[in-house]
Each structure stands twice: as C-alpha cells, then as structure tokens.
Amino acid sequence: MRRQARKTGFYTAVVLLVLFSILPIAYAVLTIFKKESELFDPGSNPFLYEQGATLKHLVFLFTGTPFPTFLWNSLVIGVFVVAITVVLAVPAAYALARLTGRWGESSGMAIFLVYLIPPTLLFIPLFRIVVWLGLANSIWSLVVVLPTITVPFCTWLLLGFFRSVPRELDEAALLDGCSRFTAFRKVVLPQALPGIGACMVFAFSLSLSNYIYSVTFISESASRNLSAGVPTELIRGDVYFWPSLMAATAIVAIPLGLAYGLLFDYLVRGFQSAETG
Amino acid sequence: MIHDCINGANGDMAVLETRGLKKHFGRIRAVDGIDLTSTDGELLAILGPSGSGKSTLMRMVAGLEEPSAGDILVDGRSIVGIPPKRRNVAMVFQSFALYPHMSVLENIRFPLVARRVPAAEQREKIDWVTGILDIGDLLERRPTRLSGGQMQRVALARALVRDPELFVFDEPLSSLDAQIRSQARGELRELHDRTQITTLYVTHDQLEALGLADRVAVVHNGCIQQLGTPRTLYEDPGNLFVAGFIGDPPMNRLDLGDNVILGVRPEHLLLEHGEEDPGEVALRLEVELEHLEFLGAEWLIYAAVCAGVPETGRRRPRVIARLRQAEPPSMETGQRRTLVVRRANARYFDAESGERRSAPSGVAA
Numbered sequence: 001m002r003r004q005a006r007k008t009g010f011y012t013a014v015v016l017l018v019l020f021s022i023l024p025i026a027y028a029v030l031t032i033f034k035k036e037s038e039l040f041d042p043g044s045n046p047f048l049y050e051q052g053a054t055l056k057h058l059v060f061l062f063t064g065t066p067f068p069t070f071l072w073n074s075l076v077i078g079v080f081v082v083a084i085t086v087v088l089a090v091p092a093a094y095a096l097a098r099l100t101g102r103w104g105e106s107s108g109m110a111i112f113l114v115y116l117i118p119p120t121l122l123f124i125p126l127f128r129i130v131v132w133l134g135l136a137n138s139i140w141s142l143v144v145v146l147p148t149i150t151v152p153f154c155t156w157l158l159l160g161f162f163r164s165v166p167r168e169l170d171e172a173a174l175l176d177g178c179s180r181f182t183a184f185r186k187v188v189l190p191q192a193l194p195g196i197g198a199c200m201v202f203a204f205s206l207s208l209s210n211y212i213y214s215v216t217f218i219s220e221s222a223s224r225n226l227s228a229g230v231p232t233e234l235i236r237g238d239v240y241f242w243p244s245l246m247a248a249t250a251i252v253a254i255p256l257g258l259a260y261g262l263l264f265d266y267l268v269r270g271f272q273s274a275e276t277g
Numbered sequence: 278m279i280h281d282c283i284n285g286a287n288g289d290m291a292v293l294e295t296r297g298l299k300k301h302f303g304r305i306r307a308v309d310g311i312d313l314t315s316t317d318g319e320l321l322a323i324l325g326p327s328g329s330g331k332s333t334l335m336r337m338v339a340g341l342e343e344p345s346a347g348d349i350l351v352d353g354r355s356i357v358g359i360p361p362k363r364r365n366v367a368m369v370f371q372s373f374a375l376y377p378h379m380s381v382l383e384n385i386r387f388p389l390v391a392r393r394v395p396a397a398e399q400r401e402k403i404d405w406v407t408g409i410l411d412i413g414d415l416l417e418r419r420p421t422r423l424s425g426g427q428m429q430r431v432a433l434a435r436a437l438v439r440d441p442e443l444f445v446f447d448e449p450l451s452s453l454d455a456q457i458r459s460q461a462r463g464e465l466r467e468l469h470d471r472t473q474i475t476t477l478y479v480t481h482d483q484l485e486a487l488g489l490a491d492r493v494a495v496v497h498n499g500c501i502q503q504l505g506t507p508r509t510l511y512e513d514p515g516n517l518f519v520a521g522f523i524g525d526p527p528m529n530r531l532d533l534g535d536n537v538i539l540g541v542r543p544e545h546l547l548l549e550h551g552e553e554d555p556g557e558v559a560l561r562l563e564v565e566l567e568h569l570e571f572l573g574a575e576w577l578i579y580a581a582v583c584a585g586v587p588e589t590g591r592r593r594p595r596v597i598a599r600l601r602q603a604e605p606p607s608m609e610t611g612q613r614r615t616l617v618v619r620r621a622n623a624r625y626f627d628a629e630s631g632e633r634r635s636a637p638s639g640v641a642a
Contacts, residue, residue: 168374171341174361175368176435177391186387190378 028246057243070229080143081207085150093158112156141217150203161195194266291442298347307333309499318473322490330499367441371448373432375420382416388439406438444476517631529596534587538626545622546598549615559623562616576600
C-alpha cells in the first residue's frame with residue numbers, strides 16, 4: 001500500500017514538473033494558430049481554440065517578413081561558426097590536455113575566464129575591427145567575431161573530454177605504429193566524439209542566441225540573423241505580432257531543445273571533467 | 278610450423294643495451310646512469326620500488342620519453358631519436374590500454390593496419406596469435422566486456438601480432454585478481470619460451486621478478502643496485518638495499534660494530550642444538566621469543582636479541598627466523614633460545630656504504 005502511494009506521488013510530481021516546464025512552449029505553440037480576435041479577448045481561455053484555428057500568422061511570418069532570410073543567415077553563420085570552432089578548439093584542447101604538461105592543463109581555466117568577459121564590454125572594440133575588415137552590415141562579421149566566444153568555451157569543454165581519455169591509449173597507438181596525428185585521429189578522437197558533438201550544439205546555440213553583436217554589427221534587414229531580426233521586424237513601435245513572434249521562436253527553439261536533450265549526458269560529463277581536471 | 282614463420286619474420290632475436298642512460302625531470306633524476314645489456318631472447322626483469330625510475334627506463338626503451346643523456350641500442354644500433362612507431366618495440370601496459378571503441382579483433386589488427394601489412398598476412402598472423410593465446414571466441418567482443426585475464430590475453434595478442442624485436446611489459450599482472458595471478462605468470466613464461474622474444478619486464482613485485490625472469494635488475498634511486506639471476510640476488514645480495522628488498526621477510530641485519538653489518542636470511546637463523554662445529558659458526562645470538570606466526574608450510578619466529586651482538590644503546594635488535602615445518606614448534610613466547618648463524622650463510626656489509634665486504638677478522642672465533 002505504502003509503496004503504491006509513493007509511486008503515485010512520484011508520478012504526480014513528474015507530471016506536474018513536465019507540465020511546468022513545457023508550459024511556455026505549449027503556450028507559444030497554441031498562440032501561433034490563434035485568431036487575433038480571440039487572442040486579444042481577455043475573457044477567452046488561452047489554452048483552447050474557441051473561435052477555431054488559423055494558419056494566417058505562420059504564412060505572414062514566412063511571406064510578409066524577411067524571416068526566411070533571417071533563418072538562412074542564422075544557419076549560415078551557425079555552420080561557419082561551428083566549423084571554425086571545431087577546427088580550432090579540438091586541436092587546441094588536445095594539445096593542452098597532452099602535450100604541454102602542467103601549464104597546458106591549468107591554462108584551461110584561464111581560457112574559460114576569457115569566455116566570462118561580457119560581450120557588452122567587447123562589442124565597441126570589436127566593431128572597430130569589423131569596420132576595418134570591411135565586414136560591417138554583413139553576416140561575415142558574425143562569422144568572424146562569434147568564435148571569440150565559442151572557441152575558448154569549447155576548448156575548455158573539450159579539455160575535460162580529452163583529459164578523461166587515458167594517456168596510455170595514445171601511447172599504445174604510438175607503439176602500434178601510428179604517428180602522433182594518426183594516434184589522435186584513430187584512437188583519441190573516437191573517444192571524444194560525444195564531447196565534440198556537445199561542443200557543436202553548444203557553439204551553434206551560442207551563435208544563435210548572441211544578440212548584442214548581431215544588433216550592433218548589422219543594421220540592414222537583409223543581413224540580419226534571427227536574434228536581431230525577429231525582434232526588430234516583428235515588434236513595430238508598440239505593436240507586437242504575438243503569434244508570428246511565437247512561431248519564430250518555437251521554430252528555432254524546439255529543434256535546439258531536442259538536440260540538447262539528446263546530448264545532455266555528454267554536456268554534463270564534459271562540464272564535470274573540465275572542472276575537476 | 279607457424280612457430281617457424283614468426284621466427285623467420287623476426288630474424289634473430291634482439292639484444293638490448295643501455296649505456297649511461299639518464300633521464301632528469303627538472304631537478305629530479307628519475308634515471309641516473311643505467312648500463313644494462315640483455316642477452317638474446319632473455320626475459321629480463323626490472324625490479325624496484327615505486328619511484329625508483331624503472332618505469333622511466335622502460336618508457337625510454339619504448340620511445341615514449343627521450344633520454345637526457347646516454348644511449349639505447351638494439352643489436353648494436355642506437356634507437357635514440359627514432360619515434361616509437363619505427364622502433365619495433367611492443368608494450369603491454371599495466372591498464373592494458375585496449376582501444377575501447379574497437380572489437381577485440383580490431384584491437385589485434387590495429388598494429389598490422391598501422392604498419393600496412395597486406396590483408397592475407399594480417400589474417401594469417403591474427404589466426405596464429407589468437408590460437409596461441411586461446412582467444413578465438415572473444416574476437417567479436419568489446420574490451421569493456423572482458424574479464425581482467427581476458428583483457429591481458431588480448432593485450433598480449435596485440436603486442437605479439439606484429440613480431441616485435443623487443444617486448445616491454447609494464448606490471449602486466451598487477452591489475453589481475455590475486456587468484457589468477459600465479460596462473461597468468463606461468464602462462465607469460467610459457468609464451469616467452471615459445472616466442473623467445475627479448476623481454477623487459479618491469480615490476481615492483483619480487484615474486485613476479487624472481488619467479489619469471491632469467492635475470493633481474495634491481496633498480497633504486499635511478500641506478501641499478503644489482504643485476505643477476507634470481508638466485509644470485511637472493512643468496513648474494515650486493516648491497517644492503519638489495520638485501521632488504523629481496524626476500525619476504527627480508528634479510529636480517531645485525532650491527533656487529535666497527536662499521537660491519539651482518540646479513541642473514543630468516544631460514545638461516547638456526548636453533549642451536551649443541552653439536553655445531555665451532556669453526557663453522559659465524560655468530561651466536563641469545564634471543565627472547567616475541568611471537569610466532571603460522572604461514573601454512575612454515576612458521577615465522579619474531580625475536581629480540583639479548584646477547585651476541587654489541588650493544589648499540591637503543592632498543593634491542595629484532596630478528597625474524599623461519600622454520601620450515603607445518604607442526605607448531607616446541608617453544609613459547611617469552612622463552613630464551615640460542616640461534617646460530619653458519620659461516621656459509623653469513624653475508625657482511627659495510628655499514629656506511631652499504632656494499633658487500635669480506636668477513637671481519639675477529640668474528641669467526
């Protein structure tokens with residue numbers, strides 16, 4: 001009996017917690033298909049469609065605003081930022097974990113501190129650089145600047161993953177006839193693949209969520225990405241296009257949330273080993 | 278037949294030699310001048326306590342560390358500066374270091390693929406090595422699904438499959454359960470006898486070194502203390518360190534004064550029965566029995582020396598004697614007995630340098 005009661009209590013708590021955490025997303029998704037007359041009626045139930053659903057706002061988002069351009073720009077920026085980050089952070093983290101001894105290992109924390117410098121301090125000097133490079137008003141300004149956040153962070157995260165791979169594995173591979181690079185590619189890298197996956201998701205989401213660089217470096221709608229473009233295009237003066245806003249965020253947030261969910265264990269493991277090492 | 282094939286591919290076995298080998302890490306002298314020459318096909322153990330420099334020595338032979346000074350030669354050719362992949366040295370790690378993302382078969386095949394061995398030859402060698410080590414039914418498994426003993430066999434297979442000139446073992450038995458260790462020791466020796474590959478066997482366990490090796494080098498403070506057959510090390514330790522390190526319990530040390538220390542093995546402390554030839558007795562000790570320990574086939578007798586050696590002023594010296602019998606000895610704690618050391622069993626050391634010396638003139642009487 002008591003066991004039964006405990007079980008019931010446990011599942012009730014789980015259901016309540018799930019409801020609590022999906023409430024914002026559920027509300028956003030429900031709002032997308034609401035008619036405006038119902039949306040602004042204070043008497044209606046926000047979780048029901050009393051006047052029927054509509055696709056109008058979704059169609060408006062994709063045809064009446066530059067949202068597809070934003071989506072495309074963000075995707076391009078994200079892919080390039082992830083590529084640059086992986087290319088730089090993976091060898092850097094491996095080198096720090098293996099090749100430079102004690103200094104390399106403790107410099108992991110120093111690298112992480114770079115990540116903690118707020119972009120609000122950096123955007124002015126970085127803007128000068130972006131202008132000097134002739135990249136202002138172009139998505140390439142973000143491709144160049146965003147790795148300044150993602151590379152240190154991912155290096156720090158990967159340092160933990162590489163440190164958790166036993167050194168003897170590299171050494172066994174060296175003795176088995178591999179060069180340092182082949183040993184890394186064939187033996188160490190496969191152990192760290194989950195960590196690299198986690199890093200890619202992290203770098204991509206950091207590139208999506210950065211607002212201050214996107215807003216300051218780019219002022220043309222055609223070059224804007226999601227984080228800067230959506231609020232400027234869908235909030236006109238004091239008019240909020242709520243359903244389209246909700247659609248714009250849900251379209252991005254749901255796939256990203258799923259990716260995080262799948263890689264959650266690896267992310268936690270990366271954080272743990274990066275800290276304790 | 279397959280046996281011939283590996284020896285053919287291997288050519289002659291290799292002689293390993295180190296000359297004045299040194300490795301310093303900052304101010305720490307891990308290896309401080311080691312001269313060592315193996316014979317062909319020898320199983321040479323490097324025995325030392327942790328921090329003695331034995332692992333550094335092994336890593337230099339494998340090519341994982343560069344020496345600070347000195348030379349390492351295989352068959353007279355220097356291998357210093359040659360990267361590990363081009364030294365034909367195979368190593369079995371303490372942790373076995375199996376690649377966790379590969380199956381057992383892929384693990385064993387890895388060194389062959391890395392060395393671009395043709396596929397037909399690969400298959401032949403894998404068949405041969407899995408046969409020798411009896412791991413044919415494990416090939417599809419992942420290393421994480423193997424027991425300690427199985428992991429060791431796979432690690433051996435991976436090392437053996439590419440005909441190394443030289444084997445380096447880093448405490449290969451220490452991660453096994455105690456029950457299967459002696460069996461694994463026997464198998465290692467058998468494998469060595471079959472393959473005749475010159476082997477450097479690094480361990481801190483004297484039982485492994487003495488039981489397995491042709492010769493043992495005892496290493497301490499980065500230097501070789503003594504190099505010899507297990508019997509030589511046990512019967513004729515070259516200095517006080519070896520005397521104290523080899524043997525369990527170790528050699529008894531008795532300070533005879535005048536800078537002379539007498540060393541005697543526990544089994545050579547004999548109960549006096551009154552018929553000894555006085556010319557044969559090197560030392561008589563009056564002892565008080567402190568306690569007796571039963572070890573199955575033998576008894577250990579812990580005793581305090583009351584008379585027989587010069588007073589040093591501090592607490593009375595302790596000795597341990599070994600009685601090779603299973604029945605309880607006819608003695609009790611608190612009793613006084615006389616123990617004798619025969620001349621043939623007495624070893625003398627210089628108290629200051631710790632080195633062996635001849636018997637002092639006054640002692641024999």
